[in-house]
Amino acid sequence: MPSEMNECSNGDITFELVRFANRELLSTxxxxxxxxxxxxxxxxxxxxxxxxxxxxxxxxQTTLGVVIPDEKVLPENFETLGTLADxxxxxxxxxxxxxxxxxECALLQSIRILEPAGIRRRWLPVDGDAQIHALEISGPxxxxxxxxxxxxxxSSWGAVLKSLRGQNAALxxxxxxxxxxxxxxxxxxxxxxxxxxxxAIDTAAxxxxxxxxxxxxxxxxxxxxxxxxxxxxxxxxxxxxxxEDPPAWRTMLTRLxxxxxxxxxxxxxRPPRLTEALLDLFHDVMGRPAxxxxxxxxxxxxxxxxxxxLQIPTLFIAGREDGIISAEAVSxxxxxxxxxxxxxxxxxxxxxxxxxxxxxxxxxxxxLATLN
Amino acid sequence: xxxxxxxDVVIIGGGPGGSVLAACLAQAGASVLILEMASFPRYHxxxxxxxxxxxxxxxxxxxxxxxxxxxxxxxxxxxxGKGADSEFWVPVFRPTWQVRRAEFDQILLDNxxxxxxxxxxARVNGVLRDGExxxxxxxxxxxxQNQREVRCRVVADASGQAALLSRLDVAxxxxxxxxxxxxxVFSQFRGARRDPGTMGDNTFLFYSETYHWAWFIxxxxxxxxxxxxxxxxxxxxxxxxxxxxxxxxxxINPDLAWRLPGCEQMEPIRAAANYxxxxxxxxxxxxxxxxxxxxxxxxIFSFGVTFAMLEAREASRAILASLTNGDWREPFEExxxxxxxGQTAALDLISYFWxxxxxxxxxxxxxxxxxxxxxxxxDAHSKIESRALTQxxxxxxxxxxx
Numbered sequence: 001m002p003s004e005m006n007e008c009s010n011g012d013i014t015f016e017l018v019r020f021a022n023r024e025l026l027s028t029x030x031x032x033x034x035x036x037x038x039x040x041x042x043x044x045x046x047x048x049x050x051x052x053x054x055x056x057x058x059x060x061q062t063t064l065g066v067v068i069p070d071e072k073v074l075p076e077n078f079e080t081l082g083t084l085a086d087x088x089x090x091x092x093x094x095x096x097x098x099x100x101x102x103x104e105c106a107l108l109q110s111i112r113i114l115e116p117a118g119i120r121r122r123w124l125p126v127d128g129d130a131q132i133h134a135l136e137i138s139g140p141x142x143x144x145x146x147x148x149x150x151x152x153x154x155s156s157w158g159a160v161l162k163s164l165r166g167q168n169a170a171l172x173x174x175x176x177x178x179x180x181x182x183x184x185x186x187x188x189x190x191x192x193x194x195x196x197x198x199x200a201i202d203t204a205a206x207x208x209x210x211x212x213x214x215x216x217x218x219x220x221x222x223x224x225x226x227x228x229x230x231x232x233x234x235x236x237x238x239x240x241x242x243x244e245d246p247p248a249w250r251t252m253l254t255r256l257x258x259x260x261x262x263x264x265x266x267x268x269x270r271p272p273r274l275t276e277a278l279l280d281l282f283h284d285v286m287g288r289p290a291x292x293x294x295x296x297x298x299x300x301x302x303x304x305x306x307x308x309x310l311q312i313p314t315l316f317i318a319g320r321e322d323g324i325i326s327a328e329a330v331s332x333x334x335x336x337x338x339x340x341x342x343x344x345x346x347x348x349x350x351x352x353x354x355x356x357x358x359x360x361x362x363x364x365x366x367x368l369a370t371l372n
Numbered sequence: 373x374x375x376x377x378x379x380d381v382v383i384i385g386g387g388p389g390g391s392v393l394a395a396c397l398a399q400a401g402a403s404v405l406i407l408e409m410a411s412f413p414r415y416h417x418x419x420x421x422x423x424x425x426x427x428x429x430x431x432x433x434x435x436x437x438x439x440x441x442x443x444x445x446x447x448x449x450x451x452x453g454k455g456a457d458s459e460f461w462v463p464v465f466r467p468t469w470q471v472r473r474a475e476f477d478q479i480l481l482d483n484x485x486x487x488x489x490x491x492x493x494a495r496v497n498g499v500l501r502d503g504e505x506x507x508x509x510x511x512x513x514x515x516x517q518n519q520r521e522v523r524c525r526v527v528a529d530a531s532g533q534a535a536l537l538s539r540l541d542v543a544x545x546x547x548x549x550x551x552x553x554x555x556x557v558f559s560q561f562r563g564a565r566r567d568p569g570t571m572g573d574n575t576f577l578f579y580s581e582t583y584h585w586a587w588f589i590x591x592x593x594x595x596x597x598x599x600x601x602x603x604x605x606x607x608x609x610x611x612x613x614x615x616x617x618x619x620x621x622x623x624i625n626p627d628l629a630w631r632l633p634g635c636e637q638m639e640p641i642r643a644a645a646n647y648x649x650x651x652x653x654x655x656x657x658x659x660x661x662x663x664x665x666x667x668x669x670x671x672i673f674s675f676g677v678t679f680a681m682l683e684a685r686e687a688s689r690a691i692l693a694s695l696t697n698g699d700w701r702e703p704f705e706e707x708x709x710x711x712x713x714g715q716t717a718a719l720d721l722i723s724y725f726w727x728x729x730x731x732x733x734x735x736x737x738x739x740x741x742x743x744x745x746x747x748x749x750x751d752a753h754s755k756i757e758s759r760a761l762t763q764x765x766x767x768x769x770x771x772x773x774x
Contacts, residue, residue, distance in 0.1 A: 043728075048730055049453075049454065049729075049730055050453055050457070050458040050729070050730050050733055050734075051457055051458060053730045053734065070735075070738040070739045071739055073731065073734055073735070073738065074731065074763065074767060075727075075728045075731050075767045075770070075771070076766075076767060076770055078731075079774075117738070117739065159737060162737070162738065162741075163737070163741060166742075270457065270458070320568070343568075343569050343571075344568040344569060345568075345571070346567040346568060346571070346572075347456075347459065347627075356459075356461070357737075358448075358460065358461040358462070358463060358737070359461050359571060361463075362447060362448060362461070362463055362571070363569070363571075366447075366570065
């Protein structure tokens, strides 16, 4: 097992928290006339709304290096910045893991934050010396296999896994070279990724399977569905389609990737705030050799034939506001698969698993019910 | 006066509470008379059922009829947050429907009659008593002048917001409770913009700020019920129901504003006070009350109709037990406790939603998800307190103490 946790720089929690809150939480003009201190009743005053809550939790996680588990997200802990600082100190003392590098810290935290919710981590040896890292929940069949978008970690399925827990088994692997999966090969190509994921599935997931892909992870999902049709009950494609002109699409993606703001704007209906930590994550992913390796050679070729010869019941779930994959591309892909269905999600972009996880689950369940 | 009539049970009101009660009792062999003031079918607000209503409907074998009428299937509730900056979806514990109440209430009333209940269009003027015990009702048939008398062993008040037994001083006084200042203004629209797919058939709630919200409830393939709920004084300030509706349709939430332009308003704007209230006591010797006749709560989670149906089913068990063993006290008090458990759970859930909307949204996706889904389906009457209720009650009492 790789060693993964060191000490995160601690800093002065209360100082950092108050500074962050004054800079980021005061959204309206009337709010900006006040100065928050440790005793300001932020909850009572309505300063904490659903958006500021998310940015506050992200800040605590990424900058202070402390995970606030679900069961501590209670009104009493958020009455003032003081009560929140007390909670954070308490969690730090109780030895919640923290880390030094901000990007890796954020990545690991995004994975570890799921553990208290009953989502286990697992290492699956594949391809000799490589190790696929996966999130896992147990439960009845069918087992769901959740493949992340290119560059996204297994934890991008976090909300889906939390809701699925207790209802079905599921496995969400990190691709080789992404998340925290380990590989000696720095830049595994698409073929190597498919092979590794198949191996991981053979080890850890019991058929019948429901394969769910996000974005380019859908390429791998479709490939595996094609290779082992008798083990796959259904294929679900989210945020992906048949790209008519792969070179042009690739150029667009490269251009977007050059500017995190534009990428987030294209990918999300409600883009997350571009914090320093998110920016670090973004650069970390783009800098990984596996990123480009996936989209070159066999991966690039797979794009135009991804949806051919599929004999599996297939559901496409597409955000109507997806700026990465067009509605035409989704319809074109569905037209290639006999009997495929498309469900469109309003106010949703490229990543339904992030923006509308419950809605995504709803449509997958409805689809599975029609197959029984 | 002609020779005196007798029924085991006289039910005041033929809405969902009265009809379900009548059907359960008649099915078990009791003789039942429903006295309903209105000529059915008649309009009523309250279109969204919750999951537990589907259980009652299925027991009566009415599920197929619900689908035949094309009542939109409700698989969940979408809450769109302030400024449409956030949204979350809570699946229902069990699929149910959103209904056109005129038709739905008729289906339930017909079901009661089919199972042997008698229904008359009549106004109830008073009760007969023997000492403390209620022993019958005085009523006037529609179109007649003279008052009639019917004797019975139990009078059940299912008169809805009229809360007749409270007004007749049989039940306790009606007291307003927590959310007592809201008014709803509403109408139905053809051709409003819905979300794509079956997601668009669900109940949508638009949140603005505390006690300012709107509903958007599909009731047929092309008609939606839209309601704006605001504090009463604000409706006044805005210049009445019509003006308040226009204001709310544009201002409550940008996503609601986007849905309505260009669609056909099918009826004038109506207004209803959402004044929450409770009647105590609501059971006694020879009488009990069901549904809105004893309590009304903030309709934000659409509990009203389903609660009335569940209470009716429970009341039928209590009444049958009292008819069998001749003693009302124990079964009626058990029924009362059942109602109080459910209503208290609903009130606490709603208080928590208004007081801590951020946490409600967060927790409905987190570890309290299952509990919250159950509660929202109106499965709220259990004697065992769920984890969600324990946590919410703790937070509410902390806030009250502060």
